[in-house]
Amino acid sequence: MSFPQDYILQVRGLTKTFAGVKALDNVQLNVRPGEVHALMGENGAGKSTLMKILIGLLTPDSGEILFEGRDLTAHNVNDVLKQGISMIHQEILAVPELTVAQNIFLGRETTRLFGWLDDRHLNQQASRLLEQLGLDIRPSTRLKFLSVAQMQMVEIAKAISNNARVIIMDEPTSALSDKEVATLFSIISDLKKQGVAIIYISHKMDEIFTIADTITVLRDGRYMETRPAAELDNRTLIALMVGREIDSLFPESAARRGNEVLSVRQFRRNGKFADINFAVHEGEVLGIAGLMGAGRTEIARAIFGLDQPDGGEVFIKGQKARINSPQDAIRNGIGYVSEDRKGLGFIPRLSVRQNITLASLTSHVKGPFVDERSEVATTARIIDELRIKTADMEQPVVYLSGGNQQKVVIGKVLLASPDVIILDEPTRGIDIGAKAEIYKLINQLKANGVAIIMISSELPEILGLSDRILVLAKGKQTVVLSKEEATQETIMAYAMHP
Amino acid sequence: NQSTTSETSQKGDGKKLVIGATMLSMQNEFIVNVHDEIAKKAGEAGVELITVDAERSALKQVEQVESFIAQKVDAIIMNPCEVEASSPAVTKALAAKIPIINVNSETSVKPSAFVGSDDVESARIAMKFIADKLGGKGNVVMIHGYMGQAAQIKREQGAREILKQYPNLKLIAHQTGEWDRAKAMSLMENWIQSYGSDINAVFAHNDEMGLGAVKALTDAGLKNKVVVVSIDAIPDGLQAVQKGTLDATVFQNAEQQGAKAIETAVKIANGQPYEKEVLIPFQLVTKANVAQFMK
Amino acid sequence: MKNALDTYLKPVRESYNTRVRRLGKVGIVIAFILICLALSLITPRFLTVSNLMIVVTQVSINALLAFGVTFVIITGGIDLSLGSMVAVTGVVAATFAHPDTYPVAVPILAGLASGLLFGAFNGFVITRSKVPPFIVTLGTMTIGRGLALILSKGRPISNLSDSFNFIGGGQLLGVPMPIIILILLFIVCAVILNKTVLGRYMYAVGGNEQAAKASGIRLSTVKMAVYTMSGGLAALAGIVLTSRITTGQPNAGAGFELDAIAAAIIGGTSTSGGTGTMTGTLIGALLIGVISNGLDLLNVSSYYQQVVMGIIIIGAVVLDSVNQPKN
Amino acid sequence: MKNALDTYLKPVRESYNTRVRRLGKVGIVIAFILICLALSLITPRFLTVSNLMIVVTQVSINALLAFGVTFVIITGGIDLSLGSMVAVTGVVAATFAHPDTYPVAVPILAGLASGLLFGAFNGFVITRSKVPPFIVTLGTMTIGRGLALILSKGRPISNLSDSFNFIGGGQLLGVPMPIIILILLFIVCAVILNKTVLGRYMYAVGGNEQAAKASGIRLSTVKMAVYTMSGGLAALAGIVLTSRITTGQPNAGAGFELDAIAAAIIGGTSTSGGTGTMTGTLIGALLIGVISNGLDLLNVSSYYQQVVMGIIIIGAVVLDSVNQPKN
Numbered sequence A: 001m002s003f004p005q006d007y008i009l010q011v012r013g014l015t016k017t018f019a020g021v022k023a024l025d026n027v028q029l030n031v032r033p034g035e036v037h038a039l040m041g042e043n044g045a046g047k048s049t050l051m052k053i054l055i056g057l058l059t060p061d062s063g064e065i066l067f068e069g070r071d072l073t074a075h076n077v078n079d080v081l082k083q084g085i086s087m088i089h090q091e092i093l094a095v096p097e098l099t100v101a102q103n104i105f106l107g108r109e110t111t112r113l114f115g116w117l118d119d120r121h122l123n124q125q126a127s128r129l130l131e132q133l134g135l136d137i138r139p140s141t142r143l144k145f146l147s148v149a150q151m152q153m154v155e156i157a158k159a160i161s162n163n164a165r166v167i168i169m170d171e172p173t174s175a176l177s178d179k180e181v182a183t184l185f186s187i188i189s190d191l192k193k194q195g196v197a198i199i200y201i202s203h204k205m206d207e208i209f210t211i212a213d214t215i216t217v218l219r220d221g222r223y224m225e226t227r228p229a230a231e232l233d234n235r236t237l238i239a240l241m242v243g244r245e246i247d248s249l250f251p252e253s254a255a256r257r258g259n260e261v262l263s264v265r266q267f268r269r270n271g272k273f274a275d276i277n278f279a280v281h282e283g284e285v286l287g288i289a290g291l292m293g294a295g296r297t298e299i300a301r302a303i304f305g306l307d308q309p310d311g312g313e314v315f316i317k318g319q320k321a322r323i324n325s326p327q328d329a330i331r332n333g334i335g336y337v338s339e340d341r342k343g344l345g346f347i348p349r350l351s352v353r354q355n356i357t358l359a360s361l362t363s364h365v366k367g368p369f370v371d372e373r374s375e376v377a378t379t380a381r382i383i384d385e386l387r388i389k390t391a392d393m394e395q396p397v398v399y400l401s402g403g404n405q406q407k408v409v410i411g412k413v414l415l416a417s418p419d420v421i422i423l424d425e426p427t428r429g430i431d432i433g434a435k436a437e438i439y440k441l442i443n444q445l446k447a448n449g450v451a452i453i454m455i456s457s458e459l460p461e462i463l464g465l466s467d468r469i470l471v472l473a474k475g476k477q478t479v480v481l482s483k484e485e486a487t488q489e490t491i492m493a494y495a496m497h498p
Numbered sequence B: 001n002q003s004t005t006s007e008t009s010q011k012g013d014g015k016k017l018v019i020g021a022t023m024l025s026m027q028n029e030f031i032v033n034v035h036d037e038i039a040k041k042a043g044e045a046g047v048e049l050i051t052v053d054a055e056r057s058a059l060k061q062v063e064q065v066e067s068f069i070a071q072k073v074d075a076i077i078m079n080p081c082e083v084e085a086s087s088p089a090v091t092k093a094l095a096a097k098i099p100i101i102n103v104n105s106e107t108s109v110k111p112s113a114f115v116g117s118d119d120v121e122s123a124r125i126a127m128k129f130i131a132d133k134l135g136g137k138g139n140v141v142m143i144h145g146y147m148g149q150a151a152q153i154k155r156e157q158g159a160r161e162i163l164k165q166y167p168n169l170k171l172i173a174h175q176t177g178e179w180d181r182a183k184a185m186s187l188m189e190n191w192i193q194s195y196g197s198d199i200n201a202v203f204a205h206n207d208e209m210g211l212g213a214v215k216a217l218t219d220a221g222l223k224n225k226v227v228v229v230s231i232d233a234i235p236d237g238l239q240a241v242q243k244g245t246l247d248a249t250v251f252q253n254a255e256q257q258g259a260k261a262i263e264t265a266v267k268i269a270n271g272q273p274y275e276k277e278v279l280i281p282f283q284l285v286t287k288a289n290v291a292q293f294m295k
Numbered sequence C, D: 001m002k003n004a005l006d007t008y009l010k011p012v013r014e015s016y017n018t019r020v021r022r023l024g025k026v027g028i029v030i031a032f033i034l035i036c037l038a039l040s041l042i043t044p045r046f047l048t049v050s051n052l053m054i055v056v057t058q059v060s061i062n063a064l065l066a067f068g069v070t071f072v073i074i075t076g077g078i079d080l081s082l083g084s085m086v087a088v089t090g091v092v093a094a095t096f097a098h099p100d101t102y103p104v105a106v107p108i109l110a111g112l113a114s115g116l117l118f119g120a121f122n123g124f125v126i127t128r129s130k131v132p133p134f135i136v137t138l139g140t141m142t143i144g145r146g147l148a149l150i151l152s153k154g155r156p157i158s159n160l161s162d163s164f165n166f167i168g169g170g171q172l173l174g175v176p177m178p179i180i181i182l183i184l185l186f187i188v189c190a191v192i193l194n195k196t197v198l199g200r201y202m203y204a205v206g207g208n209e210q211a212a213k214a215s216g217i218r219l220s221t222v223k224m225a226v227y228t229m230s231g232g233l234a235a236l237a238g239i240v241l242t243s244r245i246t247t248g249q250p251n252a253g254a255g256f257e258l259d260a261i262a263a264a265i266i267g268g269t270s271t272s273g274g275t276g277t278m279t280g281t282l283i284g285a286l287l288i289g290v291i292s293n294g295l296d297l298l299n300v301s302s303y304y305q306q307v308v309m310g311i312i313i314i315g316a317v318v319l320d321s322v323n324q325p326k327n
């Protein structure tokens, strides 16, 4: 046990309630300078809430926060940032219309007389910073033109440019590929050397064991334990978080491959992808792998009618299909779970029930009226099957934790009873327990004869679930590997060399 | 479009006369009537008439006159929005040596000529009628036009002058109906709630509002106990007077105002002698004489 | 399974959501009650059946418009052409409403058709072009005013049939027709919003347009529907107004859009879309009507009326937001 | 290192970003040029120095208001009290502008101060309460109208000094004063928006309020600033107007807010906040002014003017959005 002085940041007895839901209950956290302190817990455990309180975006009901011995409890974001704490938020918090440089230095612009801006200087500072981080992003590009991964890297650049003593990273890698994750880790180890403390939140277990020095576990808003990472292994950590053991992440499936459900030929969207040919069958998972920006999401969007392809054909059960809009796609039995949960996934202010039934509302009707009883029954079943954690089904989805929001979206897509379902990064930001459930679900769907296209940046996931793996590089299809042929190395090799 | 051709009225150099007219509001029936007469007479005289609608904004009116000046029209007819605020238009026109004729109401700066009547007088006539009808004793409510506009101010002024002469005639409430029939009707309904049968007479600044008051009073079954008088003598107003629901209205002669205005404008533009002030008297319209005003 | 279902069924009746929702409206209801209470205390004339009837009758036109614009705002749009639609539809209706010409259904249907057409035109332009609704409906507001003037040649259209004038001026079992129309339309609109697929889609489109699209909702259909309905409701308002003042006025309804939007927002509809209720809007409209009636009853000078009106409206919404739970 | 830095610096000058931005405005500029061209061809009276001077002078008041509301809309707000602020500040200025009373600076400063105060009040209520800007400024629009009437006792305030009347009516080197004021204020506003921290924060607050907050930007400071500036610009508009018509009018400026907001939106400012430029707004205001002038020149009957005006405005923005790159 160490003395309190050793800690750069101390949290004691923190409690926070949202409209009757206790998100945090008497939580503590002690962080030493120069350490990577992982904060672990299931979706909805209260990690983000705790961090938002630390940074001053939320006010706690009770409890205290000490930073370098000073009381920070009642401070607002502005003060906290100045005191030397910065945060990478779970949801990208950036201004789309502003440039990369403008976003990085937002709130901390160097100005001359009368608040006169020096954007040239700002761009220089930013490009120096981006270069240090090994990022190929122009400082003068407006943020809305970046990919999600690039935006995330900008957020990281922003957080570390603050010269903070404590940097909170709330799932910084959920939208990053391995290359960028490696960059981030090397940044983290530099920061550690300078005595900066990192509070690190992630659902990727391997990352935790790679970089964490200390691990604090929260469960259902309560503090469980803090231990050096070295004393913990995967199993015990999961047990601490989940309260039960998870035996196998990728269960065997007994599904049989059946008839072709969907195929695309010479599929092309200018500047995004070209020459895409593949088919997916009943009871089959087709994994699509590739580096960030390889065009995987673009293909999915085009198949689903969100974008118009410039060439090629889509066949549904052998018939040529005309898909000009998502409704056409849904009518043709295609379901799409987007990687952009917040943007394309759910309606924030509508309830869990209203979101879950949204895509299949026309099958919950009595005449022109919505049949609420049938909605409730169906929602209850989905909440049960997907283990969605929510106070009740009338809770607005915006108040759910990220993982549970994802399950709501999956539930919605499933209810439209698709023959083929496209899962784009289905486990992004999802806790280990929920991941296991989603994998189980995928296998179940497979067994029921659903065809699945799964886009994922997590190779273990791709390898663990796919029957065949299509690899993309820079918008071109490089290979389709069978389960037996596929290894991490072969996939990476095809993903890098077109 | 209001331009028409004929050979009668031409300038010395053989070009057709161009006259610009800016009207207070083409959504007001009385003004539309004045304008229609101007247009008709302009057509007969072979004058090209450019009409613009100031939409009750003095600023817009000044701008429109500026525009006329830039277009070098031969004469301007202005139906002023405001006494004071429309004055710069007159100053500018005179400075540019373009004759400007005010029609219907005045500006503080004297134009080349004035054709019209005094709004204050119309309200005096209306209120005098009420005073006579009530025997100089009773409770009156007044429905204003849009607050702060010249017509509202003048009509209020005229009404108050008469009220001062009759100390037993009490103005128990006054409120704006914004020249609007529906608004005046709601206002009257509310007044009926609060004053009930205490109200003996209503003076509305225009017929539209007067008719709104009549409707509210009729619905409440009070019409035959309350005297309603308004100004303008629009066709609806005249009809109501004939039916006896509106007790009186004050007739402003739109046709004559329009005709005289264009006549004067053409005279000035052609360098002929003209009258600097043409006053067209108001006339009280009651059931007794309404027939002569109806077409 | 049966049991599990039951435990899920219960919360629907008294759920978090509905509790929050109800709480959200409590503020404005309190404000409304406080104002009514204050008025009853100050003047005995306020709380009489006849006065309340008059208030509701007066409110009816604004409320009809506000119902329509509530649909529109919930989808994230706006409709500034309401006032002009009132004028156009009123003029159209009046044109066919002279005595001994057509049966009363003709002016009603003609007015309604013109409103639906006008609204559909708004919807069409908004969905086909990428022009923001604010500009489209500002444009059609001007166009509509011009049309009303052209159709009526700038003059009120009077001499309407008694049966037509009954719509705004008549009574049924002692209840003024406008109140009956108001109640009917309130029920219809509330049902559409809460109970139908279309209503659900409105919330979805306003709450997150892209997600709604990805859920297979045709944005253009929903938007066409709300603007058309807004036009239809404006037509009803125009018909009631025309019938009430027994004239088709080309300059009727000027500025009505702002009052209607105000009623919706006071009632809790957010201009950013995705939230709002018909009950809230109704209360918003009643609030404005009661204040205006009260100020007349108290004979507050017209200059001060405006000041007091502004203060009370802001105050009522402040009171409402204080009562709203923080998110 | 040096070289790498240079390759990063170059794109700053001609980046994708700025190209797109420029492109974004091309549409409305084309629309504007087309309309001007058409007018020049139809009537020789349009393209004369004197007429163009008049157009710009006429546009100046709307443009000043539009600049202010551009700031406000960029932060995601709205200001409906512009017209009433014009009236209040005009009346206040006029009160102090009688000949041989105070030097001309006094009415100007008094008017300006009242506008800033009014705007600050808007900002105060909006930041302290959670009431939407639409309702707050709708409320203060009514309050302001009442105040203007109270301050002026419902009567225009005339007999103003020549030096005061010079502001709106005078010329400097042959250029009307309102044009000079317009140009000056355009530069000031454009600089504030593009070159200062405050401008940057406006975009941030409107673009993503949560992100701005998380970056330590004080939302209330930024909002206070924009509403106060909007009030200040409305005061300048009020002073120019009062001086131009040589009278303080309590009912001046009614409806001006819609024109100003239209100018901003036509110029590319999005009502959802986060985008907009002063140049765009200026073009928007000029577009409205040119159309209105052209319709007068062509002697289009006033009823049809409204119809044509509405169609052209929608058309111009359609043309703009067609030219806008898809994102």
Ligand SMILES: Nc1ncnc2c1ncn2[C@@H]1O[C@H](COP(=O)(O)OP(=O)(O)OP(=O)(O)O)[C@@H](O)[C@H]1O
Pocket (backbone or CB within 6 Å): A018, A019, A021, A022, A023, A041, A042, A043, A044, A045, A046, A047, A048, A049, A050, A090, A399, A400, A401, A402, A403, A404, A429, A431, C327
């Ligand atoms: N604004 C809010 N209103 C109501 N409830 C909220 C709000 N924010 C969070 N919650 C609830 O608080 C709990 C904790 O949420 P939090 O976002 O902190 O979880 P988390 O541990 O970060 O989860 P994840 O790993 O999914 O990000 C959840 O039950 C969530 O539903």
Ligand SMILES: Nc1ncnc2c1ncn2[C@@H]1O[C@H](COP(=O)(O)OP(=O)(O)OP(=O)(O)O)[C@@H](O)[C@H]1O
Pocket (backbone or CB within 6 Å): A144, A145, A146, A147, A148, A149, A272, A290, A291, A292, A293, A294, A295, A296, A297, A298, A299, A339, A457, D327
């Ligand atoms: N809105 C946009 N504007 C401009 N470029 C974009 C936009 N969205 C995506 N891109 C670019 O298009 C390319 C393909 O992106 P896409 O999202 O399809 O890649 P992906 O393989 O799915 O990778 P990811 O894992 O990032 O989803 C990338 O280079 C990306 O930067």
Ligand SMILES: [Mg+2]
Pocket (backbone or CB within 6 Å): A047, A048, A049, A090, A170, A401, A402
């Ligand atoms: Mg979280």
Ligand SMILES: [Mg+2]
Pocket (backbone or CB within 6 Å): A296, A297, A298, A339, A424
């Ligand atoms: Mg992707």
